[in-house]
Amino acid sequence: MTTLLDIRTLRKQFGGLTAVNEVSFTVAEGETVALLGPNGSGKTTVLNMISGALAPTSGRITLSGQSIGGLAPNRIAHKGVARTFQLVRILPSLTVAENVVAALAFRPNHLWGRAAEERAEELLAEVGLGGRGGEHANDLTYIDQKRMELARALAAEPRLLLLDEWLSGLNPTELRTGIDLITALSRRGMTVLLVEHIMEAVRALCSRAVVMNVGTKIADGPTADVLADPAVISAYLGEGHA
Numbered sequence: 731m732t733t734l735l736d737i738r739t740l741r742k743q744f745g746g747l748t749a750v751n752e753v754s755f756t757v758a759e760g761e762t763v764a765l766l767g768p769n770g771s772g773k774t775t776v777l778n779m780i781s782g783a784l785a786p787t788s789g790r791i792t793l794s795g796q797s798i799g800g801l802a803p804n805r806i807a808h809k810g811v812a813r814t815f816q817l818v819r820i821l822p823s824l825t826v827a828e829n830v831v832a833a834l835a836f837r838p839n840h841l842w843g844r845a846a847e848e849r850a851e852e853l854l855a856e857v858g859l860g861g862r863g864g865e866h867a868n869d870l871t872y873i874d875q876k877r878m879e880l881a882r883a884l885a886a887e888p889r890l891l892l893l894d895e896w897l898s899g900l901n902p903t904e905l906r907t908g909i910d911l912i913t914a915l916s917r918r919g920m921t922v923l924l925v926e927h928i929m930e931a932v933r934a935l936c937s938r939a940v941v942m943n944v945g946t947k948i949a950d951g952p953t954a955d956v957l958a959d960p961a962v963i964s965a966y967l968g969e970g971h972a
């Protein structure tokens with residue numbers, strides 16, 4: 731398998747707090763990998779360093795061998811990394827289609843006008859919002875806002891998709907739909923790194939899991955093995971996350 735994302739001895743210090751402590755792991759092309767850990771273990775900080783929202787204190791992040799650590803978020807996005815956020819980020823006063831068109835306008839090979847509208851419609855169909863481009867983003871239900879945020883991320887045609895608790899807050903039916911949607915993306919070759927607390931989703935989606943606890947990596951391997959690892963169970967139990 732070809733390595734797409736390679737994280738080496740990554741470290742992030744916030745004053746006296748080491749939020750991420752010498753963490754290393756890789757994600758291969760086409761893999762869907764979970765980044766797990768109790769609250770405050772450093773997962774979002776790792777995603778923030780991969781997407782450029784935070785600069786690493788030290789360590790290396792490469793995408794297909796090219797160093798991206800410490801670059802500005804827009805440069806990292808142009809190199810093929812897209813993400814969704816723990817709290818959905820949309821442009822509420824625009825229509826659903828306009829939200830996606832705006833994302834298409836900012837990608838490296840910008841799309842405008844009719845071409846952008848057509849591509850937006852394709853992307854909306856892909857996430858289950860086909861034919862709903864004219865609705866106002868503000869009027870969408872929570873899961874539909876999440877779908878739209880995903881369409882915005884896909885507009886960049888990413889090589890690596892970072893999902894930060896994209897499935898949280900969904901009811902059981904919506905969760906099934908959300909899992910199916912990510913499965914479909916993964917089947918068509920998308921590489922995904924996801925932070926997730928819903929273990930049902932992790933088991934369904936991820937062949938491999940990396941687990942952090944208090945900033946340090948404590949496990950990395952096939953999902954079933956990792957979730958049965960006593961060190962992982964005890965880290966979660968310690969935080970009331972059985």
Ligand SMILES: Nc1ncnc2c1ncn2[C@@H]1O[C@H](COP(=O)(O)OP(=O)(O)OP(=O)(O)O)[C@@H](O)[C@H]1O
Nearest residue numbers: 744747748749767768769770771772773774775776
């Ligand atoms: N900008 C920041 N400034 C100072 N401390 C921060 C900052 N961002 C995160 N931290 C701290 O770094 C640690 C790791 O936080 P992080 O959000 O990465 O954890 P997490 O594993 O994503 O948690 P959760 O599952 O609750 O989202 C926490 O102690 C947090 O308070």
